Amino acid sequence: MKTELKFSDAASVETELLAVFAIDHSISKEKDAKPELALLTSESALTAAAEAVLTSGEFKAAANETLLLHCPTGLAAKRLLLIGLGKAHKATVHDFRRAAGTAVRFAKPRVIRDVAIVIPESEILPPGPCVRAAVEGAILADFDPDTYRSDRKDQSVYHVSVVTRLPDTSSGKSVLEVACREGEIIGESQNFARSLVNEPGNILTPTEMGKRAAAMAKEVGLKCEVYSAEKLHELKMGAFWAVSQGSVEPPALIVLMYDPEGAPSEPVLGLVGKGITFDTGGISIKPSEGMEKMKYDMGGAGAMLGAMRAIALLKPRVKVISVVCSAENMPSGSAYKPGDVITAMSGKTIEVMNTDAEGRMVLADGLYYAQQLGATHLIDAATLTGACVVALGMVNAGVFSNNEDAYGHFVEALKASGDKFWRLPEEDDYKDQIKSQIADIMNTGGSRWGGATTAAMFLKEFVGETPWIHLDIAGVAWLEDQKPFLAKGPSGTPVRSLVEWVRTYESK
Ligand code: BES
Ligand code: ZN
Ligand code: ZN
Numbered sequence: 001m002k003t004e005l006k007f008s009d010a011a012s013v014e015t016e017l018l019a020v021f022a023i024d025h026s027i028s029k030e031k032d033a034k035p036e037l038a039l040l041t042s043e044s045a046l047t048a049a050a051e052a053v054l055t056s057g058e059f060k061a062a063a064n065e066t067l068l069l070h071c072p073t074g075l076a077a078k079r080l081l082l083i084g085l086g087k088a089h090k091a092t093v094h095d096f097r098r099a100a101g102t103a104v105r106f107a108k109p110r111v112i113r114d115v116a117i118v119i120p121e122s123e124i125l126p127p128g129p130c131v132r133a134a135v136e137g138a139i140l141a142d143f144d145p146d147t148y149r150s151d152r153k154d155q156s157v158y159h160v161s162v163v164t165r166l167p168d169t170s171s172g173k174s175v176l177e178v179a180c181r182e183g184e185i186i187g188e189s190q191n192f193a194r195s196l197v198n199e200p201g202n203i204l205t206p207t208e209m210g211k212r213a214a215a216m217a218k219e220v221g222l223k224c225e226v227y228s229a230e231k232l233h234e235l236k237m238g239a240f241w242a243v244s245q246g247s248v249e250p251p252a253l254i255v256l257m258y259d260p261e262g263a264p265s266e267p268v269l270g271l272v273g274k275g276i277t278f279d280t281g282g283i284s285i286k287p288s289e290g291m292e293k294m295k296y297d298m299g300g301a302g303a304m305l306g307a308m309r310a311i312a313l314l315k316p317r318v319k320v321i322s323v324v325c326s327a328e329n330m331p332s333g334s335a336y337k338p339g340d341v342i343t344a345m346s347g348k349t350i351e352v353m354n355t356d357a358e359g360r361m362v363l364a365d366g367l368y369y370a371q372q373l374g375a376t377h378l379i380d381a382a383t384l385t386g387a388c389v390v391a392l393g394m395v396n397a398g399v400f401s402n403n404e405d406a407y408g409h410f411v412e413a414l415k416a417s418g419d420k421f422w423r424l425p426e427e428d429d430y431k432d433q434i435k436s437q438i439a440d441i442m443n444t445g446g447s448r449w450g451g452a453t454t455a456a457m458f459l460k461e462f463v464g465e466t467p468w469i470h471l472d473i474a475g476v477a478w479l480e481d482q483k484p485f486l487a488k489g490p491s492g493t494p495v496r497s498l499v500e501w502v503r504t505y506e507s508k
Contacts, residue, residue, distance in 0.1 A: 001142045002159050003135050005180040006116070007166035007173070011045035011075050015116040015161065018077035019103035020046055021096070022054070022061040023088040023122075035060050040085070040120035045074040050082055062086060063095060064102045064484040077116065081106060088124070094418030096125055097133035101141035101485030108142070108155040115157050119164035127164060128179045129416075134162045135183025136190075136496075137485060143191050145198045145489035185313045186499060190492035192216065193306030197477065197490035201278030201295045206244075206326035209275060209298065210252035213305050213324065220312035223257040237365040239344040243358040244327035246282055246335025254301075254324040255373070256308045260317055267505050268319045270375025271308065271498060272366040274359045274382035275301030275326030282329045282355030283337050296490060297359070299477030300381035301326055307498035314499070316506040323370045325362035329355070341439045345369060346462055349439035357443045359384045360455050364462045371466055377406055378468040379501060380459065381494060387451025388424075389475035396422040397476045397493065400456040403467035410469050413500035419493055421471065426456045434458055469501075 010018060025036040037054045039047050049072040053059055059067040061084035072080040083099045083106075085091045100117050107115050117134045119127055138160040146152050162180060167173050196204060196212065204212075210226035217224030228250045232241045237253070244251035252275070276297035280286060286294070301324040308322045336342065340352045345365045352361075359382050367378055388398040399421040401407035407423070414421060433454045436442040441461055445454025456470050471494055482488040 001139055001157055003138060003180065003184055004159070004161045005131060005176060006161040006163045008163055009043055009165060010041065010116070010118045010163050011043055013116045013161065013163055014076045015078070016112045016114045017079045017081055017103070017107055018075065018116045018118065019081045019083055019100070020050070020118045021083050021085050021099055021120050022059070023085045023091055024061045025088045027087070027089060037061050040122045040125070041118060042121050046118070049073055049075055049080055053082070060084065064099055066102060066106050091124060093125060093129045093133050096120065096130055097137040097418060098485040100134040100137035104138045104141035104157050104160065105485055107157050111155055113158040115159070116161045116163050119162060128175045131162055131164065131176050132179040132183040135180055136187040139184065139187030140190060140492070141485050143194055144487050147198060182314065185310050186496055189306045189310035189499070190495040192309055193302040193495050194490040194492040196302040196305065197296050197299050197492070199295070201328070204277050204298070205249045206252035206275065206277055206328060207250060209277060209301065209324070209326045210254050213254045213256065216305060216309055217256055220309055222308060222312045223259070225255045227253040235345055235369065236343070237345045237369070238342045239350060239361040240325050240327065240365040242336040242340065242342045242352070243329055243361050246332045247328040247330040249328045251327040254326065256322040258308065258311050258320040260315055260319070263317045263319050264507050267376045268321060268374045269502055269505060270370035270373070270378045271304045271320060271322040272363060272370050272378060272380040273301035273304035273322070273324045274298070274363055274380070274384065275324045276359060276362070277326060277328050279329045279356070279358065280331060282358060283331045283335050284355040285331050286356060293478065296478045297383050298326065299383045299473055299490070300471070302490070303381050303473070303492065303495050303498060306492060306495040307502070310495065310499045311502055314503070316503050318502060318505045318507065320502055321370060321373050321375055323366045323373070325366040327362060329358045344462065348441065348461060351436040351439040351442040353442045353444040353446070357455070360443060360458045363459055367459060367462045367468070371464070376466065377505070378463055378466055379471070379498065380469070381471040381473055381498070383474040383477050384472045385452045385455045385474055387448070387455070388472040391424065391452055392422055392475055394475045394480065396420045398422060398424045398452050398472035400424055400426045400453070400470040400472070401468065402426060402460060402463065406467035406469055409504040410497070410501050412504050413497050416500045417494070417496035419497040421497070424456070425453055426460055430454060430457050
């Protein structure tokens with residue numbers, strides 16, 4: 001998809017599909033209350049073209065509701081698509097990102113190749129963030145996960161223009177141009193993460209993930225090193241190695257470095273990802289029902305690689321390193337077993353209670369290694385626990401932090417990304433649950449209770465005093481149902497939040 005920012009009035013844009021947005025100004029919560037609809041444009045040609053349908057009552061401007069008009073009078077476009085943004089007092093830029101995506105997913109099955117999105121004229125929806133959101137939403141909406149279908153039809157939208165009137169000042173113009181470019185970079189990077197997460201375990205092995213990371217790094221100018229088993233031994237990464245030892249597929253330790261000119265020596269941000277390319281559970285094997293989904297157990301790693309791609313292209317002035325720990329968790333004669341005692345890279349000993357709690361094992365060494373490489377602040381992302389999905393469902397992901405300042409930066413990042421995270425506790429009162437009789441700690445919390453927190457407590461053992469954020473994305477990395485603006489499948493969450501978190505540390 002090619003995206004373009006067009007400074008023009010919307011009425012004269014020649015396109016196959018012109019998408020314009022509507023809100024409902026009524027504040028009544030009554031079910032039958034009459035909506036008070038308004039198009040978010042001051043162009044009379046657009047309001048005139050939509051007037052009859054807006055007064056007909058057929059369209060209520062509910063979020064992502066669509067209504068199509070062919071051959072609209074007075075417009076150069078072949079079709080006019082009205083898209084709802086919901087109630088005016090609640091509409092946000094994040095709703096607009098979704099609504100822009102809805103335009104593209106509306107076009108795809110109709111094989112409409114060219115779409116123009118009209119940027120709202122509205123005090124609550126500022127043009128800069130809206131341009132960026134429109135571009136991101138369009139690129140994300142174009143993604144479909146049908147890679148290996150022989151009957152795959154190319155339904156992609158080739159060209160999206162984002163239409164807005166020329167601002168009065170040249171600085172106003174350049175703000176919008178930058179927003180458009182940022183939207184392209186971030187949307188494409190999130191799709192890069194999604195394309196990795198979508199790959200089946202037989203294709204995206206740890207070695208293959210290393211190759212794709214290296215290719216991406218070369219393309220965007222990042223330093224990249226990919227190591228395998230020997231390096232894990234050399235570094236004494238016992239916990240990471242333990243998980244990988246049951247598979248014939250060798251592990252991959254992927255290290256990416258972004259070291260821009262002029263960045264201060266600190267902070268150094270460390271992005272650590274869980275990259276289990278397939279999680280059978282190992283000897284503590286999972287039930288077969290739904291096991292095929294465990295190819296997405298590298299969603300945290302995919303998000304880190306996507307975020308690093310975006311960072312390399314956006315070039316914030318802050319140092320970033322990423323450590324991705326990739327392995328396959330398999331049962332076999334050489335697999336690690338419940339009862340085994342493993343020494344992690346930090347020297348801590350771990351009693352293995354359940355080989356299915358493998359993500360925290362690889363992250364233990366990944367988090368420790370990132371600090372050895374100089375990280376002063378850590379963030380990890382992992383499809384870590386089913387317990388987090390039980391707690392928060394598939395809307396919010398879990399966030400944990402040992403540091404209020406780092407957490408504050410993350411909250412700031414969420415405002416720009418629109419991702420939904422809910423903070424869960426990591427207090428030392430939970431520490432007793434991971435005490436072991438034979439070793440320093442055990443790799444589960446002993447009981448089912450508080451499973452997302454006990455996993456976080458385990459990770460906390462390996463971060464010391466370093467400010468750290470842990471993102472448990474088990475419930476959100478894979479969309480179970482399609483949305484009007486996104487295909488079912490890999491979501492690419494939290495690429496946008498990671499990029500924004502990094503940017504909050506940029507020295508100005
Ligand atoms: N990869 C799973 C967690 C998961 C569950 C991801 C559902 C996505 C959807 C993880 O490795 C795992 O199996 N965790 C166990 C931990 C338990 C053994 C303490 C779990 O959540 O059951
Ligand atoms: Zn597992
Ligand atoms: Zn797992």
